[in-house]
Amino acid sequence: MQLDELYRQVIMDHYQKPRNQGTLSEDAISVDLRNPSCGDEIFLQLMVEDGIVKDVRFRGSGCSISMSSASMMTEAIKGKTVDDALKLSQTFREMMLGHDVDFDELGELESLHGVAKFPARIKCATLAWQALERAASSTGEN
Amino acid sequence: MNPIELRKDFPIFEEKINGHPLVYLDSAATSQKPRQVLDVLKRYYEHENSNVHRGVHTLGTRATESYEQAREKVATFIHAPSANQVVFTRGTTESLNMIAYGYARTRFQAGDEIVLPPSEHHSNLIPWQQVARATGASIKYLPLQPDGTIRLEDVEATVTEKTKLVTIAHVSNVLGTINPVKEIAEIAHRHGAIMVVDGAQSVPHMPIDVVELDCDFLAFSGHKMCGPTGIGVLYGKKELFEQMEPTYFGGEMIDVVELYESTWKEAPWKFEGGTPIIAGAIGLGAAVDYLSAIGLDAVAEHDAKLANLAMERLQAIDGIDVYGPPAGVHRGGLVTFNLRGVHPHDVATVLDTQGVAVRAGHHCAQPLMRILGVGSTARASFYLYNTEDDVEHLVEALQQAKEFFGHAIG
Numbered sequence: 001m002q003l004d005e006l007y008r009q010v011i012m013d014h015y016q017k018p019r020n021q022g023t024l025s026e027d028a029i030s031v032d033l034r035n036p037s038c039g040d041e042i043f044l045q046l047m048v049e050d051g052i053v054k055d056v057r058f059r060g061s062g063c064s065i066s067m068s069s070a071s072m073m074t075e076a077i078k079g080k081t082v083d084d085a086l087k088l089s090q091t092f093r094e095m096m097l098g099h100d101v102d103f104d105e106l107g108e109l110e111s112l113h114g115v116a117k118f119p120a121r122i123k124c125a126t127l128a129w130q131a132l133e134r135a136a137s138s139t140g141e142n
Numbered sequence: 143m144n145p146i147e148l149r150k151d152f153p154i155f156e157e158k159i160n161g162h163p164l165v166y167l168d169s170a171a172t173s174q175k176p177r178q179v180l181d182v183l184k185r186y187y188e189h190e191n192s193n194v195h196r197g198v199h200t201l202g203t204r205a206t207e208s209y210e211q212a213r214e215k216v217a218t219f220i221h222a223p224s225a226n227q228v229v230f231t232r233g234t235t236e237s238l239n240m241i242a243y244g245y246a247r248t249r250f251q252a253g254d255e256i257v258l259p260p261s262e263h264h265s266n267l268i269p270w271q272q273v274a275r276a277t278g279a280s281i282k283y284l285p286l287q288p289d290g291t292i293r294l295e296d297v298e299a300t301v302t303e304k305t306k307l308v309t310i311a312h313v314s315n316v317l318g319t320i321n322p323v324k325e326i327a328e329i330a331h332r333h334g335a336i337m338v339v340d341g342a343q344s345v346p347h348m349p350i351d352v353v354e355l356d357c358d359f360l361a362f363s364g365h366k367m368c369g370p371t372g373i374g375v376l377y378g379k380k381e382l383f384e385q386m387e388p389t390y391f392g393g394e395m396i397d398v399v400e401l402y403e404s405t406w407k408e409a410p411w412k413f414e415g416g417t418p419i420i421a422g423a424i425g426l427g428a429a430v431d432y433l434s435a436i437g438l439d440a441v442a443e444h445d446a447k448l449a450n451l452a453m454e455r456l457q458a459i460d461g462i463d464v465y466g467p468p469a470g471v472h473r474g475g476l477v478t479f480n481l482r483g484v485h486p487h488d489v490a491t492v493l494d495t496q497g498v499a500v501r502a503g504h505h506c507a508q509p510l511m512r513i514l515g516v517g518s519t520a521r522a523s524f525y526l527y528n529t530e531d532d533v534e535h536l537v538e539a540l541q542q543a544k545e546f547f548g549h550a551i552g
Binding site for chain 1: 484485486487488491492495502503504508511517518546547
């Protein structure tokens with residue numbers, strides 16, 4: 001396994017310069033999630049209007065894989081319907097399992113496909129998505 | 143002691159990891175197992191397997207003898223006055239929980255105090271939080287020095303007549319600090335408190351004499367000392383074992399069972415409800431034989447030498463922060479560090495591609511991570527099969543990680 005295959009330039013770019021970092025107002029849907037085995041954490045906020053993700057922000061601490069995945073995710077879901085965001089989450093998880101997926105749908109997120117070959121790191125890559133799924137399930141309740 | 147010869151006893155070193163020979167630097171999490179232990183496990187299952195303490199048949203006698211012999215071996219290993227002071231458990235966590243549930247919870251009350259440092263492994267922290275919640279007792283933390291050491295004058299100032307229990311890891315699993323257990327026990331006893339020692343990181347690595355340390359309880363795990371997983375030990379003073387209640391009830395541990403009440407066997411058997419971990423105990427006995435033949439003084443010296451070498455080599459690398467006591471200070475066989483600007487997970491992944499296995503994470507010590515001001519760290523830990531070459535491999539792999547991320551980050 002070549003390290004370049006795991007740590008692609010775009011991943012390091014998002015790790016160094018995370019997009020959509022920060023917080024939204026208190027009425028946004030907020031999810032605080034930790035990976036208890038390693039201490040990585042994410043605080044994700046979604047502003048949903050008419051079933052559409054109008055805005056999204058995150059704060060967190062963790063490795064390059066978890067933080068870049070969160071950063072790319074926020075870019076990918078902004079403006080999407082919650083349902084489409086969840087579909088994307090499903091596709092991302094399929095990619096983590098090493099399944100064939102439509103890379104076009106994933107855009108930059110495709111850069112994380114190498115993580116599938118590092119089973120110990122899949123949890124890092126999916127932390128933000130787990131937070132998204134949790135946030136989406138609370139929109140359903142409202 | 144010759145680690146290059148000893149390595150031949152460990153079949154795992156024939157493994158190739160990502161195309162490289164295994165450089166195993168995670169023995170503080172679990173040690174590798176020598177053939178001498180693996181063979182004893184196989185022999186037990188092939189020639190002795192039977193339940194203990196109940197069979198009249200020949201195999202039952204063989205299994206019982208081997209199981210109780212293992213207890214004798216462990217008792218001798220830690221210099222316990224009697225084998226009856228050795229209880230087999232699943233590991234350090236279970237041993238500590240047994241003290242919390244079987245001893246502390248039924249005795250402590252509001253106003254009582256439990257004293258420990260905030261650097262403890264979660265398994266020697268949460269059981270006491272639970273005791274405090276259930277009994278109304280409170281927890282008082284010992285202050286830590288910046289390098290993670292504890293000053294005896296702080297112990298003197300913290301322990302009072304209200305203190306019922308003082309506990310500490312003999313060796314810190316994060317910082318490698320060797321704590322002055324004997325001196326702390328003396329302070330605890332002067333105030334009428336009992337002394338509980340977490341020996342998970344000390345018993346595998348140095349000679350232990352429970353009488354000399356004068357600890358009231360000592361907990362440790364078999365799998366960190368060349369033994370199988372799933373076996374551990376709780377040592378206790380005779381009179382405390384008499385007072386302590388069992389935590390599990392059922393087969394094996396009883397004396398007389400009536401319809402509405404029952405009585406227990408004596409220690410240690412009253413604490414071993416159900417079919418015990420027979421193979422695990424016998425495997426631990428074999429591990430004790432293996433370690434005793436090498437000599438724990440030699441192991442301690444070897445581990446500390448490698449840790450100090452690693453400390454010096456890592457400190458010489460620009461951009462690496464090392465935690466814990468400085469080089470040259472007597473320490474356990476581990477070094478905890480971070481490569482500045484790179485998350486320890488990423489460091490560990492890069493090292494793994496070179497066959498170098500280190501631990502990355504919070505090491506089950508979240509309060510200590512907060513004190514150090516980091517979310518997580520990387521840790522390299524050493525044992526009798528590690529060599530100076532292993533340290534060099536670690537340094538080379540870290541240089542590569544630094545270069546790789548330096549380049550990737552720009």
